[in-house]
Every structure is written in structure tokens, then in C-alpha cells.
Amino acid sequence: MSEWFGFVGKVLRVDLSKGTVKKEPLNREYAKMFLGGVGYAARILWDELKPGIDPLSPENKLIFATGPLTGTLCPGSGSFSACFKSPLTNVWGESRCGGDWGPELKFAGYDFLILEGKAEKPVYLWICDENVEIRSADHLVGKTVPETETTVKKEVGDYECKVVSIGPAAEKLVRFACIMSDYDRAAGRCGGGTVMASKNVKAIAVRGHGEIPVARPEEFLEAVEDAERAALEHPDRSWFMEGTVAFMEFIDNTGDLPTRYALTNHWGKSKKVYEELKEKFITAYSACFGCPLGCGIHTEAKMGKWGAPMCGGPEYETAAGFTAASLCEDVEALLRANYLCNIYGMDTISCSQVIAFAIECRERGWIRDELLDGVDLRWGNAEAVVEMVEKIARREGLGDILAEGVRRAAKIIGKGAEELALHVKGLEMPYHDPRVAKTGALQYGTANRGMCHVHPHETYDVVHTPSFAETLVPYGLPKPPIDGYMEKGMGRITALVQDAGMTTEILGLCKFLVWAGLSLKRRAAILSAAVGWDVSDVELLKIAERVTNLQRCFNVREGVRRKDDMIPKRLREMPAYGPFSKKEAAIMDYEGMLDEYYDVRGWDRKTGIPKREKLEELGLKDVADQLGV
Amino acid sequence: MMKALAVVPGKCRGCQRCVLHCSFYHNKTHAPSKARIYVVRRDADGRVVNTPVICVQCGLCMNACPVPGAMRRNKAGAVVVDEEKCTGCGLCVMACPYGVIQIDATTGKAFKCDLCGGSPVCVEHCPFDALVYVELEKAAQLRRMSTAMVVVRHE
Numbered sequence: 001m002s003e004w005f006g007f008v009g010k011v012l013r014v015d016l017s018k019g020t021v022k023k024e025p026l027n028r029e030y031a032k033m034f035l036g037g038v039g040y041a042a043r044i045l046w047d048e049l050k051p052g053i054d055p056l057s058p059e060n061k062l063i064f065a066t067g068p069l070t071g072t073l074c075p076g077s078g079s080f081s082a083c084f085k086s087p088l089t090n091v092w093g094e095s096r097c098g099g100d101w102g103p104e105l106k107f108a109g110y111d112f113l114i115l116e117g118k119a120e121k122p123v124y125l126w127i128c129d130e131n132v133e134i135r136s137a138d139h140l141v142g143k144t145v146p147e148t149e150t151t152v153k154k155e156v157g158d159y160e161c162k163v164v165s166i167g168p169a170a171e172k173l174v175r176f177a178c179i180m181s182d183y184d185r186a187a188g189r190c191g192g193g194t195v196m197a198s199k200n201v202k203a204i205a206v207r208g209h210g211e212i213p214v215a216r217p218e219e220f221l222e223a224v225e226d227a228e229r230a231a232l233e234h235p236d237r238s239w240f241m242e243g244t245v246a247f248m249e250f251i252d253n254t255g256d257l258p259t260r261y262a263l264t265n266h267w268g269k270s271k272k273v274y275e276e277l278k279e280k281f282i283t284a285y286s287a288c289f290g291c292p293l294g295c296g297i298h299t300e301a302k303m304g305k306w307g308a309p310m311c312g313g314p315e316y317e318t319a320a321g322f323t324a325a326s327l328c329e330d331v332e333a334l335l336r337a338n339y340l341c342n343i344y345g346m347d348t349i350s351c352s353q354v355i356a357f358a359i360e361c362r363e364r365g366w367i368r369d370e371l372l373d374g375v376d377l378r379w380g381n382a383e384a385v386v387e388m389v390e391k392i393a394r395r396e397g398l399g400d401i402l403a404e405g406v407r408r409a410a411k412i413i414g415k416g417a418e419e420l421a422l423h424v425k426g427l428e429m430p431y432h433d434p435r436v437a438k439t440g441a442l443q444y445g446t447a448n449r450g451m452c453h454v455h456p457h458e459t460y461d462v463v464h465t466p467s468f469a470e471t472l473v474p475y476g477l478p479k480p481p482i483d484g485y486m487e488k489g490m491g492r493i494t495a496l497v498q499d500a501g502m503t504t505e506i507l508g509l510c511k512f513l514v515w516a517g518l519s520l521k522r523r524a525a526i527l528s529a530a531v532g533w534d535v536s537d538v539e540l541l542k543i544a545e546r547v548t549n550l551q552r553c554f555n556v557r558e559g560v561r562r563k564d565d566m567i568p569k570r571l572r573e574m575p576a577y578g579p580f581s582k583k584e585a586a587i588m589d590y591e592g593m594l595d596e597y598y599d600v601r602g603w604d605r606k607t608g609i610p611k612r613e614k615l616e617e618l619g620l621k622d623v624a625d626q627l628g629v
Numbered sequence: 630m631m632k633a634l635a636v637v638p639g640k641c642r643g644c645q646r647c648v649l650h651c652s653f654y655h656n657k658t659h660a661p662s663k664a665r666i667y668v669v670r671r672d673a674d675g676r677v678v679n680t681p682v683i684c685v686q687c688g689l690c691m692n693a694c695p696v697p698g699a700m701r702r703n704k705a706g707a708v709v710v711d712e713e714k715c716t717g718c719g720l721c722v723m724a725c726p727y728g729v730i731q732i733d734a735t736t737g738k739a740f741k742c743d744l745c746g747g748s749p750v751c752v753e754h755c756p757f758d759a760l761v762y763v764e765l766e767k768a769a770q771l772r773r774m775s776t777a778m779v780v781v782r783h784e
Contacts, residue, residue: 105750107661153673159673209662210662213659214659217653232756287756290646290649292646293645293756296642298677310677
């Protein structure tokens with residue numbers, strides 16, 4: 001057997017229909033071509049999924065993917081990505097999660113865990129090194145995420161094991177249910193939890209006593225210590241240490257905060273919300289495995305009308321979603337909504353988005369009162385927002401419609417709702433505004449998992465954070481400052497920033513380290529010393545481009561074309577009010593930006609399909625053949 | 630001047646870089662199960678704990694060891710295991726009130742914190758200043774604080 005470094009060399013495959021467990025060797029050719037994480041996983045799903053399948057059928061597969069640096073000393077190594085065909089979008093679905101679970105899977109000896117088929121009855125998995133058990137989860141049905149995790153840990157008799165689980169929202173097949181990990185960390189987006197529920201898997205507990213060796217230990221340690229120093233000395237580190245919610249005021253002030261269902265992009269009340277949150281409710285800080293930034297916060301609201309037991313978050317996205325999006329200023333309501341999403345296991349972005357959407361639909365008279373069950377959905381009514389979170393998790397009344405995600409909900413509601421719905425490819429809009437940083441518009445349009453700010457990367461941030469933009473100048477990014485209102489040239493910038501960001505996902509790292517000194521060169525140096533084959537920064541970008549194209553081909557095979565890369569009308573228009581409501585904040589020529597992006601990508605302008613030359617250049621000839629381009 | 634390892638209460642965020650560096654220093658690989666420092670993330674009911682658990686070099690393991698010369702103190706004051714002599718009987722594990730000495734599953738020998746001979750890598754690499762290697766008086770003060778916090782939490 002050949003030896004592996006960085007990677008641990010094994011894929012664990014569990015066929016839930018048959019109740020069988022297989023351990024397969026990792027494919028070295030694929031590992032070199034795509035690295036790990038969402039890269040290698042894209043190849044598995046390309047090879048093994050039939051196009052057009054129902055994402056909630058046993059034919060879908062759910063992959064838990066780590067990368068060659070997951071679990072290592074490389075800063076930010078506490079990640080795994082869940083990859084699957086999404087029940088929300090019907091296209092490529094991926095969601096990254098921090099915490100400790102990904103590293104633990106590797107210490108148990110596996111780079112990837114593939115779940116396929118469907119268990120006859122609810123089960124949970126107990127993976128302890130070589131031993132893999134499929135256990136009954138009948139008694140866990142309907143239990144919240146914390147109840148499930150605590151019970152599973154007690155049952156397996158190891159309180160240091162790591163658990164991913166789904167909550168009641170996933171069991172109800174809410175289409176944006178999360179896979180939760182370490183109580184309150186989430187692979188949140190795209191409905192991975194819903195897929196896990198469709199397979200009747202309630203939880204996966206992992207314990208590993210093994211090791212992750214590296215090929216060249218001295219060189220590896222040297223590269224790691226260099227990156228460590230860079231992170232510790234980085235001026236923005238102190239900001240990360242306050243939690244992502246501490247960014248909210250900056251985001252608000254730069255016109256990056258979608259407000260009132262993105263009618264505008266500035267709220268003006270973030271400072272007050274954050275200060276109250278910090279002063280009264282933050283009780284602890286927490287880092288993911290291997291992270292020197294430690295951006296996790298825990299909050300608790302003991303008193304007041306809401307009450308929220310101690311739990312993780314809110315992150316910035318959650319805070320923006322349950323305040324600015326629906327114009328609510330009640331911090332305790334935000335904490336309650338965050339807590340409910342955590343215990344029921346729902347994506348806070350999609351959940352807060354469908355609620356803000358519903359508020360606007362109701363204001364326009366498109367929602368019948370009897371659907372509301374007395375919930376007074378209107379702008380600024382925090383109580384109604386919290387009630388809707390519960391109703392969505394339980395699929396009651398209007399909640400049952402919203403649980404379908406905004407695209408399907410808009411279709412059911414009808415009238416003008418479909419034009420109003422903010423999504424791309426069926427994924428709800430997150431909380432960054434593309435009108436002040438038009439790279440963000442292309443990112444929203446072209447990200448393979450749909451309307452996402454972060455996968456492959458936060459492209460808008462080259463506008464807002466010049467120090468981040470500076471790191472990509474050696475690879476062709478124009479020298480900052482970059483004018484966010486500019487449209488020409490954004491195609492090239494977006495593609496470059498996306499590829500640079502993709503590298504973290506295929507290495508198994510958190511993106512935040514990219515803002516704290518973990519440059520492409522450092523990533524490449526650590527990777528090379530870990531795996532034992534040399535990969536330069538430029539080669540790393542090429543691998544990332546290959547992965548982006550492979551995922552795109554997956555989407556093309558599912559029917560994605562140019563029209564699916566459009567962004568909603570509201571976001572192409574000038575913000576309706578506020579200090580950023582000016583002409584240049586309208587997106588004049590999105591189609592032109594898309595043309596430029598396609599040209600840079602080597603995709604056909606008319607269809608958005610990658611051209612054969614591009615795929616062959618990337619070593620994906622077999623993919624081009626199968627796709628018939 | 631003798632120094633001792635101590636935890637600064639309330640600083641740890643649970644990143645486990647100390648654990649990784651410990652195993653990398655001693656084993657040249659990433660093997661948390663062989664690290665000589667521990668991080669507890671949550672209690673059994675899921676409440677956030679996030680604290681390192683360290684060996685305080687009290688010597689109870691050495692007192693319990695039945696093999697002459699299998700354990701001794703090094704120059705830094707750490708109790709260290711002589712792998713040649715250790716029989717892996719486990720009496721040291723039984724004696725340790727902190728759960729910070731274990732028998733290595735592959736070698737069958739006891740392993741524990743040796744203070745890296747006097748410059749602990751966990752302290753050097755802790756990103757949150759949660760671990761210190763300081764003069765005895767200061768270390769004693771920090772340990773009193775940790776002990777008191779445990780007492781308070783249980784009351």
C-alpha cells in the first residue's frame with residue numbers, strides 16, 4: 001500500500017440501504033488533480049450521480065469532505081465540507097463547517113465519508129477508528145440538536161467524541177436545514193441537513209486516535225510557524241477575535257448591509273445592535289480546531305420576554321438577517337431566533353431571508369390572512385419574526401410554504417412574488433450588497449452553489465478591504481483601491497478572487513485566515529511540505545480553476561445555463577433610499593459584466609457552458625466528452 | 630530560576646494548537662491522542678468549557694510507579710518516563726488526579742508532559758496567551774485562581 005501524507009488515504013463509504021460499510025483507497029490521481037474538500041468531492045459526485053435525480057431520493061449522495069491540511073498545524077484547519085446535490089437549488093450543493101468534527105474524521109483515518117442510499121429506519125453512525133457501527137436512532141427522532149448530540153455522546157460512552165447531527169427542521173424536510181456540529185456550528189447552506197434526513201441519518205459520532213503524518217516535517221513546521229506569526233501579527237486579528245458580528249457596523253457604513261429585504265443597503269443601527277449584544281449578552285469566545293483567530297462567540301439571554309439559553313453565535317450573517325433585513329432592532333429577539341435556528345438546525349441566512357420576503361409579500365397583500373395564524377408579520381415586528389422561525393421549523397401554516405425556500409415559496413404565493421424573490425439558482429441571498437462592490441454581483445450570479453457571498457470567495461471584499469486586495473496583486477489584481485461602482489474589468493477580478501478563495505476549500509481550511517496573512521504562497525508552501533509533492537501558488541490557482549469548472553460542468557449537466565447566472569432585478573437597481581442611493585450604485589450592464597466573466601473563464605457567451613478548449617486545457621477532457629461539448 | 634506551567638483562567642478558546650504542537654514536537658506528526666496536554670471543550674451536558682488541562686508535575690505518578698528508576702525528575706523539574714524501564718503497568722495512570730498521564734497504545738509505555746526540557750512548545754504557540762511558563766510564585770497564584778474557579782463552579 002502506498003503511503004499518504006497530509007491526506008490519510010482512505011474513503012469510508014456507507015451504503016445505508018444495504019447497511020454495509022466499505023473502506024476504499026483514496027485515488028491519487030484525483031487527489032493531485034483536485035486536492036481534497038469540495039474538489040475531490042466534485043469529482044466523486046460527477047462520477048457517481050446520475051443527472052436529474054431528486055436530491056431527496058436515495059440516489060443522492062452526501063459526502064463529508066476534508067482536505068489535505070484539515071486537522072494539521074496549518075492555521076484554520078478545523079473544516080469539513082458537506083457536498084451533495086441540493087434540495088433547495090437542484091444543483092451543486094456544498095457547505096463548510098468549522099469546529100472539531102472534520103479533523104476528528106481524519107484522526108479516525110478517513111479523508112472522506114460518503115453516505116449513499118437510505119436507511120430503512122432512523123439511524124446514527126458511530127465511527128471509532130476502524131470500527132463503524134450503524135445504530136438505531138428511533139429514540140432520537142424529533143430531538144433538538146443539543147439533545148441529540150448529548151444523548152449520542154453518552155450512549156457511545158465517549159464525551160470527547162465529535163458529533164454532527166440534524167435537528168427537527170431537517171426531519172420535517174425544511175429545504176434549508178443544516179448539518180450541525182459541535183452543538184452550534186453549522187454546515188448551514190443548501191440543505192445538507194435535509195439530504196441527511198432523507199437518508200434517515202440523525203447523527204454521526206466520530207472518534208479518532210490516529211495521526212496525520214506530513215511528508216517533510218521540518219520544512220512543514222517552518223512554513224507553519226511563518227504562517228502562525230503572520231496571523232498573530234496581523235492588524236485585523238483583534239477584529240476577528242471579537243466575532244464576525246463585530247464587522248456589522250463597518251459593513252453597514254460601507255453600504256454593504258442589505259436592509260429591508262435589500263430595498264436598500266444601509267441601515268444605520270448596527271452600532272447600537274452590536275454594542276448592546278457585546279455589553280449584555282456575549283458570554284464566551286470559542287475557536288475552531290487549529291485556529292489562531294478564534295472568531296466564535298457564545299451568547300446567552302437570561303431574562304426578558306425571550307430568553308435564549310447559552311449557544312453559539314450570532315454570526316454577522318445571522319445578526320444582519322434577523323435585524324436589518326426585517327428592520328427589527330430587538331437584540332433579544334435576534335438571540336432567540338439564533339437559538340431556535342441552532343436547536344432546530346436551520347440555515348439562519350435562508351430562514352431570515354424567507355421571513356423578510358414574507359413580510360414584503362404581506363405588505364403588498366399577496367399573502368392571505370388565514371395563512372398567518374394571527375402572526376402579525378410586518379417590518380420591525382421582532383415578535384412575529386421569532387414566531388415565524390418556529391412555524392418554519394414545524395412547517396405550520398405559512399411556515400410550511402416558506403420552508404420550501406424562497407423560489408418555491410414565491411411560485412406558490414404567485415402574483416409578483418417570483419420577481420421579488422431574492423435568489424440565484426434557488427439559494428437565498430446572503431447579507432452583502434453587490435451594488436457598492438460589483439464584483440459581488442458576479443459572485444452572486446456565478447457561484448456554483450447559487451447566491452452565495454463566500455464560496456468560492458468574498459469577491460466584494462477586494463473593494464472594502466484594500467489589505468486583502470493587496471495580497472492578490474501579484475496574480476493580476478489591479479492595485480487597490482478598487483472602485484466598487486466600476487463594471488468594466490470586474491469579470492477578470494471576480495474570476496481571480498474566486499479561484500484564490502477556492503484554494504482554501506480544497507485544502508480543508510477556513511477562509512478567514514486569508515485575511516490574516518495566510519497568503520497563497522504560504523498555503524502552497526505548507527501544502528507542499530505536507531503532501532510531499534510540490535505545488536506552487538500559481539499551480540494551486542490552476543487546480544482551483546479546474547475545480548470551479550468541474551462544479552460548473554456538474555451544474556451544466558443539471559441544466560444550468562446563462563439565464564441561471566442572472567441576479568434579481570432589485571439588486572440591479574439603485575438602492576431605494578439612504579446615503580448609497582445614487583445612480584452609480586445601479587448595475588447598468590450586468591450582461592456585459594457576465595460576457596467578460598465568461599470570456600475570462602473560457603465559457604461560451606451564449607450558453608454559459610465551459611468550452612472544450614478550456615476543459616481540455618484543465619485536463620478535463622473526459623468531462624468534456626461526457627458533457628458532449 | 631525554577632519555572633512552572635500554568636493556565637491563565639478564561640483565556641483559552643479551545644483551538645488545540647497546544648495539543649497539535651505538543652504531538653508534533655514529541656512525535657513529528659499530528660497525533661492529538663499522543664499529546665501530553667489536553668483541551669476540554671465542553672462538559673458532559675454540552676456546556677462550553679474551553680480549558681487546557683495540564684500536568685502540574687506533582688509527582689504522584691512517580692510515587693505510584695513500582696519500577697525503580699522508571700520515572701525521575703528532569704532539570705526543568707518535570708517528571709519524565711524512562712521508556713526503557715517503563716513496563717506499562719498503568720499504576721501511574723491510576724494515581725494521576727488530572728488524567729494527564731496515559732499509556733501509549735502503540736509503544737505500551739507511559740507518556741506525559743516533560744515541559745519540553747524547559748521551553749514548552751504549548752506556551753510558545755498558544756495564540757490566546759492561555760498558557761504561561763512562569764516563576765513559581767506567579768504560577769502558584771494562577772493555579773489558586775483555577776482551583777477557586779472549579780470550586781465556585783461546583784457550588
